[in-house]
Amino acid sequence: MPPDPLAPEANAAQWKNWNEISGPKWVRLGSRMEARFGDVNELLLARAAPQPGEHVLEIGCGLASTTLPLAERVGAGGHVLGVDLSEPMLAVAQERVAGLTQVTLLRADAQVHAFPQEHFDLVASRFGVMFFADPVAAFANIRRALRPGGRVCCAAWADIADNPHWEIPLAVALRHLGPPKPRPPRTPGPLAFSDRDYVRSILDAAGFDAVAVTIAPVFLHGTSIAEEAELACLIGPSGALVAEKRPDAATLAALQAEIAAALTAATGGNVLRLAARLNMIEALRRH
Ligand SMILES: C[S@@+](CC[C@H](N)C(=O)[O-])C[C@H]1O[C@@H](n2cnc3c(N)ncnc32)[C@H](O)[C@@H]1O
Structure with missing residues (x-):
């Protein structure tokens, strides 16, 4: 395969993983993952509380399983920018959000992408923030995209x-x-954010206020x-x-x-x- 002209140097291994290995697997698993993680969406939406008219940045939007309910909550007067590394996952996501004028999908590395500054009300993610090679740099970049008063709400796996x-x-x-x-x-991967003190230290170092990392029970649906x-x-x-x-x-x-x-x-x-x-x-x- 020729080198991908978009591939960023910051997260080259994850770029390859989500474009060539894990991304195609998630595409194949599609509807099974949808049902499996339904309660995670409920919890994330309850905590993040997206409001009509808000501008949301979603990190690692994948197949748009969380983008869709976020878009419903912010309504036609709001906006969701879903960012992801994975071309095959974004291709599916694009079909699923077709017709929703309040959604834009972007293939980019959230660690380094030049997002609009001080723009978003909310940064949300379901299982998309554990893959950064430099998590402090990534969260500092994400923080710059939030407006003062804006909030972050992300779900990662516990231990x-x-x-x-x-x-x-x-x-x-x-x-x-x-x-x-x-x-x-x-090492970047699904369990990279399982230590809550470590995650707290990342967001503190990235300049966030009122950082809270709390364990939460959910049911997965097999x-x-x-x-x-x-x-x-x-x-x-x-x-x-x-x-x-x-x-x-x-x-x-x-x-x-x-x-x-x-x-x-x-x-x-x-x-x-x-x-x-x-x-x-x-x-x-x-x-
Ligand atoms: C475990 S999947 C979760 C996908 C989706 N949020 C869900 O819950 O169904 C992780 C997603 O994060 C994306 N991702 C990983 N590192 C990223 C980065 N640096 N910037 C943007 N997206 C990233 C991957 O491409 C993948 O789609």
């Missing part, structure tokens, strides 16, 4: 021990595939044990290990079967409501 839907498959995957190659702590086991081999920490180790078909089938058994033992086979925990990141730009 893996608070998220058995990941902890259980990862334990099985580690037994089958061995440990991942060593990485520095807090369908069946078989689909949970398949999902665990595609995304999250166990999915990342599978992508790194590239097991053969027989090993993958054995891994999926054992993940299914472990999840059945933990849930009694009912995955319609899986208890999970988020870190909710809230802050203000006072001046």
